[in-house]
Amino acid sequence: MNNQYNGKHLTTTQRIYIEKGLIDNKSFAEIGRDINKHPSTISKEVKKYRCFAEPINKGARNPCYRRESCQVRLLCEGCKTYKLCKMCFVPDRKDGCHAVCPEFKPKTCRRVRKAPYVCNGCQKQRTCSLPRAFYSAQQADLSYRELLVAARDGINQSAADIEMLDRLISPLLKQGQSIAHIYANHGHEIPCSRRTLYHYIDKGVFEARNIDLRRKVRYKTKERKRGTRISLAARKFRIGRTYEEFQKMLKTYPESNVVEMDTVEGGKGNGKQVFLTLFFRNCSLMLIIVLPEKTQDHVIEVFDTLSEELGINVFRELFPVILTDNGVEFQFPERLEKDKKGNSRTSIYYCNPNCSWQKGRLEKNHAYIRCVVPKGKSLDAYDQNDATKLMNHINSEARDSLNGSTPFKLSRLLLNHKLHRLLKLKEIKADDVTLKPILLDK
DSSP states (O other), X not given: OOOOOOOOXXXXXXXXXXXXXXXXXXXXHHHHHHHTOOHXXXXXXXXXXXXXXXXXXXXXXXXXXXTTTOOOOOOSTTOOOOSOGGGOOOTTOTTOXXXXXXXXXXXXXXXXXXXXXXXXXXXXXXXXXXXXXXXOHXXXXXXXXXXXXXXXXXXXXXXXXXXXXXXXXXHHHHTTOOHHHHHXXXXXXXXXOHHHHHHHHHTXXXXXXXXXXXXXXXXXXXXXXXXXXXXXXXXXXXXXXXXXXXXXXXXXXXXXXXXXXXXXXXXXXXXXOEEEEEEETTTOOEEEEEESSSSHHHHHHHHHHHHHHHOHHHHHHHOSEEEEOOOGGGOOHHHHHBOTTOOBOOEEEEOOTXXXXXXXXXXXXXXXXXXXXXXXXXXXXXXXXXXXXXXXXXXXXXXXXXXXXXXXXXXXXXXXXXXXXXXXXXOOOGGGOOXXXXXXXX
């Protein structure tokens, strides 16, 4: 006998075996051995999905379980006879005395009260005058599948809980916060899973709708670039700084802190300013610095200012390795890697042409900027104070990738605090985090 039960739901075939076993008057243990299920599973299945049927000879005998010993009299109003009610015949009363007796309790068969709980296999089922119960594999399987769907349909919350969730979730979603950030700070207040919460939003239960979720409405798939300018991979600024050499360096120095760098533009032709972004892989902190123009000189100026204000040693500690793309503003690596006095301060490496996924974490983080500054909108209206405000809100959002922590909190543990003081980095309260255009309403 195999006592290792798989714990899975009963199949249609197994239900057919159960019906056949009941007809053959097998015990639940015998049926369980045939289909490798515990006897209690068979018992619960039969009791749950059995169907009751009226007795064939209904009314042939008094169906009360006390009919042999009953001594009740005078049940009918105005009765002038002292006969036992069970012996009395009243033409207007079709169902006998049990229709008006408060002590009536229907008599049931032992097979229905106890195992096997059904009349399958009973030789008297065709002539029995008692209420009968039957187990049908087809009907049981149909009822099971209906229950399976119904159990997953609808909303398994009280009206009060739904109202509480709406007051908590909707305002935060409309501020541009993600479900991950909300759960990181209010998970103990939410009586359902994250997946269920998405389901409620999709069903329109809350004031917030799918449009308030960042990625529910997917971006159109862009056509993949097929080629690039000839000789880009062989240009002088890339020599000794390719992505393959970057990977070799990481194998040699696996504990190196890598910073990804890029620029974010507004609409083409409608503005000069751009955002310079720097992303720390070890803590997901993203810096945003306003550049008046997308030129090498302005990027070098930012590097010089940071190294002077932080000190060359702190700059080396914070930015030991920088990975960027092949943009024209980054094509002067010798000057970026050294300060005005010629002191080495960092190492620059370049992604392969048209391979932005090689610094994908920064590219993905740019989506936070686009939540506030839509693509195509000019950046000329924003100053460094606006960029700092945006940067602080982005870095204060909790992330699943950081186990519910925020980039700011992690950066306080891993990065030199001089950087926070210089760039005015501060944490925004969890419920005040806003990643919607209203944050920088210009």
